[in-house]
Amino acid sequence: MNLLLLKQLSIVSLFAGIILGLVGVVSYFTFVICVMLAMLCVSVFVLIYFKRNDLIGIINVREGCIFGAVIGFVAFCGFSVVFAPISMILGWLIPAYTLGFLRFFMGSFGTFVVMFFLLLFMGGLAALFNGFSGLVTAYVFELITGIKKENNENTSIDFEIK
Numbered sequence: 001m002n003l004l005l006l007k008q009l010s011i012v013s014l015f016a017g018i019i020l021g022l023v024g025v026v027s028y029f030t031f032v033i034c035v036m037l038a039m040l041c042v043s044v045f046v047l048i049y050f051k052r053n054d055l056i057g058i059i060n061v062r063e064g065c066i067f068g069a070v071i072g073f074v075a076f077c078g079f080s081v082v083f084a085p086i087s088m089i090l091g092w093l094i095p096a097y098t099l100g101f102l103r104f105f106m107g108s109f110g111t112f113v114v115m116f117f118l119l120l121f122m123g124g125l126a127a128l129f130n131g132f133s134g135l136v137t138a139y140v141f142e143l144i145t146g147i148k149k150e151n152n153e154n155t156s157i158d159f160e161i162k
Contacts, residue, residue: 005056006070013046013071017078024079024099025086031099034079039122042075043068043130047137060149061138068134069127076126080119 017038024034047067050056059067090097142148 006067008055009046009050009067009071010074012049013042013075014078016042016046017075017080018082020075021079021082021086024083025090028099031083034083038076038079039072039126040129041133043071043134044137046071046075047134051141058145058147058149059138059141061135061142063149064138064141065131065135068137069131071134072130073123073127075130076123077119080122084115 020034020038020042024031047056047059047064087097087099091099
């Protein structure tokens with residue numbers, strides 16, 4: 001597993017989650033669309049972006065699943081960390097703001113802890129669904145290109161100079 005690639009995928013998926021969080025504040029309709037994108041298929045878009053720009057090589061289905069899970073968890077956490085405070089502030093400032101229901105959750109430290117665990121649980125669900133989406137994306141890439149990554153392929157970069 002390439003840790004540098006995981007870091008790059010995490011950074012791009014964090015930006016995707018932040019953008020989805022900012023767009024989700026606009027209205028209830030965009031909120032639903034952004035949550036569904038963050039929960040179900042943000043890994044597809046990130047993996048396609050990396051594949052189109054040749055930032056990722058041949059990946060097998062296992063790696064696609066792992067990459068998708070990491071992308072999904074990080075993107076949903078980025079979405080939640082951006083969306084929740086903005087929604088709370090807008091809910092306090094504008095009483096008619098329908099997405100401001102989160103203002104009721106920040107009454108005490110206990111509700112903050114509940115929100116944190118809810119974020120982790122929903123991030124786990126996003127990782128599960130995006131892991132499956134990443135698996136399907138890697139499988140489709142294998143079908144389209146016809147190139148499979150060998151399981152016994154030596155992926156190390158160790159070499160000897162004689």
